[in-house]
Amino acid sequence: MSTQLKEWPLWEIFVRSKQGLEHKHCGSLHAADAAQALEMARDVYTRRQEGVSIWVVESKAITASNPDEKGELFDPAADKIYRHPTFYEIPDEVGHM
Amino acid sequence: MSAAIDYLLHLADNALVLGQRNAEWCGHGPILEEDIALSNVSLDLIGQARLLYQLVAALKGGDCTEDKLAYFRDTHEFRNYTLLELPHHGPLSGYAQSSLDYGTTIVRNFLYSALMALLWEALEKSANADLAAIAAKSLKEVRYHLRHSRDWLVRLGDGTDESHARAQASLDHLFAYTQEFWAHSPADAAAIAAGIGVDVTTLRADWDAIVDAALNEATLQRPAVSGYVTEGKQGIHSEHLGFLLAEMQSLARAHPNGVW
Numbered sequence: 608m609s610t611q612l613k614e615w616p617l618w619e620i621f622v623r624s625k626q627g628l629e630h631k632h633c634g635s636l637h638a639a640d641a642a643q644a645l646e647m648a649r650d651v652y653t654r655r656q657e658g659v660s661i662w663v664v665e666s667k668a669i670t671a672s673n674p675d676e677k678g679e680l681f682d683p684a685a686d687k688i689y690r691h692p693t694f695y696e697i698p699d700e701v702g703h704m
Numbered sequence: 705m706s707a708a709i710d711y712l713l714h715l716a717d718n719a720l721v722l723g724q725r726n727a728e729w730c731g732h733g734p735i736l737e738e739d740i741a742l743s744n745v746s747l748d749l750i751g752q753a754r755l756l757y758q759l760v761a762a763l764k765g766g767d768c769t770e771d772k773l774a775y776f777r778d779t780h781e782f783r784n785y786t787l788l789e790l791p792h793h794g795p796l797s798g799y800a801q802s803s804l805d806y807g808t809t810i811v812r813n814f815l816y817s818a819l820m821a822l823l824w825e826a827l828e829k830s831a832n833a834d835l836a837a838i839a840a841k842s843l844k845e846v847r848y849h850l851r852h853s854r855d856w857l858v859r860l861g862d863g864t865d866e867s868h869a870r871a872q873a874s875l876d877h878l879f880a881y882t883q884e885f886w887a888h889s890p891a892d893a894a895a896i897a898a899g900i901g902v903d904v905t906t907l908r909a910d911w912d913a914i915v916d917a918a919l920n921e922a923t924l925q926r927p928a929v930s931g932y933v934t935e936g937k938q939g940i941h942s943e944h945l946g947f948l949l950a951e952m953q954s955l956a957r958a959h960p961n962g963v964w
Contacts, residue, residue, distance in 0.1 A: 636737055639859070646855060647737035649848075650744050 617666040618644040620651075622658035628703075630662050641665070708832060709760055710783065711895035713773070714937050716756035717784035720774060721945070722816060723749030724952050726809070728792065734806050741852060745813065748845040755838045775956035779939075779946050783891070786936035787812060787881035789945040807860055807867070811874040814853035815882055818914045820846045822907040831899035854918050861922025872924050880929040885911075889938050 615637040621630035633652050638644035644663040653661065672680060684690070726746035733739025757770035790812070792804040824846055827839035860871040886905055888896075895901025919926050934942075956962070 637735070638737070643855065643859075646852060647741065650741040651737055654740070654744055 615639050618648075618663045619666050619669060620644070620648040621662040621664070622648070622652055623660040624657060625659050630660065633657070635666060638663075707891065707894035707898045708835075708900050709763055710891035711901045712756050712760045712763075712835065714783040714889075714891060716753045716760065716773070717782045718788055718816075719749040719756065720753035721782065721784040721948065722788040722813075723747070723753060724948055725788065725790075725792065726813070729804065729809065732804060738806075742809070745849050745852065748842075748849065752838065752842045752845070755841070756835075759834050759838070771956060775953045779941055779949060781939060782941065782945060782949070783937050783939065784945075785816075785881070785884050786934035786942055787878060787884065788816060789936065789942060789948055790878070790881070791944055805870065805874065806856075807870040808874040808878065810853050810856045810860060811871065811878055813849060814857050814918065815878060815915070817846050817850035817853055818911055818918075819882075819885055819904070819907070821850045821914075822910050823902060823904060826902040826907065830901070835900065850914075857918055857924075858922045861919070861924040868923065871922065875919075875924055876927045879927040880931065881934055883929055883933045884936065887933050887935075889935075891937070 616639075617635055618638055618641070619635050620633055622633045623630045636644065636647055636651055638647050641663055645661055648661050648663055652658065723746045726742050726749065729739060729742040730746070731739065733742055753774070754770055757773045760773060761768040761770055790808075792806075792809050821843070824839045824843040828836050828843065830836045830839065857871065860867040862868070863871075886908055888903075888905075892901060892904070896903050916926060934940075936942075936945075
């Protein structure tokens, strides 16, 4: 722990709410390491009872798609409405899906 | 009854005075996240103080209220440990208002939280059911305070040369004040006899273990302490409490019965 960092790395924070089934991205913060990022995320992002579980991921570990390639990546899906499973009737026993 | 009141005031004043001290960091934290963390700790403590003052007000009856207890008592009527009223100025950072020392804040929060994590747990079995309920709520809060301050204690102690030196200096400065934890006041003795309070000396070995493990991890030396044992919980305070109360109480005293 003796190496001096001029700037702490950036961490992305994901919080799962009490009703939520998945962790949702809610913001980012600077912290020295993962454990500290978790502590800080607790204070910054869950003080109004927003969550019951927190994930932290160092921002640099995330590979993001290029906004300039938005057209070729996402636009072709726009007219494929048949890919939505809206033509099925879901039995009640299945519950949330 | 009186045994309960004195004991509850001691617990309440501890929480309020340390809550007020931690609140001094609001807007001045070393980083944004710590600013929020310290404010959270402060609000937890002030919340504990409110519950305890409400309980005291109910026991005293008459026109006593939580606000009267917090804002209209003077220095000699406060029953907090002297440790908790000391300013954040570490021994290495002088006494200028601008030189709040985070190491001092962290060391103090750690020493006190380590005690309260044990004391609130023991007080869950208090003969006073209201106090037992407050203890159960406060225990969760203080466990986080302990986690937060311990984490920073290790980071500062096992950090850079400067952070280590400052953390050690804060520890050397503050540790003697923890002697007051273990000295029974007449109010403590009465509360223990009534089954309301806890004999803190039975928690000492556990406190030592928590402190020693953290200091070891933080590569800090536990100071040997002896000599004068402070008596804040008997109303005999340092010069610092008067200034703290003057600031904290000024608004309520300037506008008695003010509502906002």
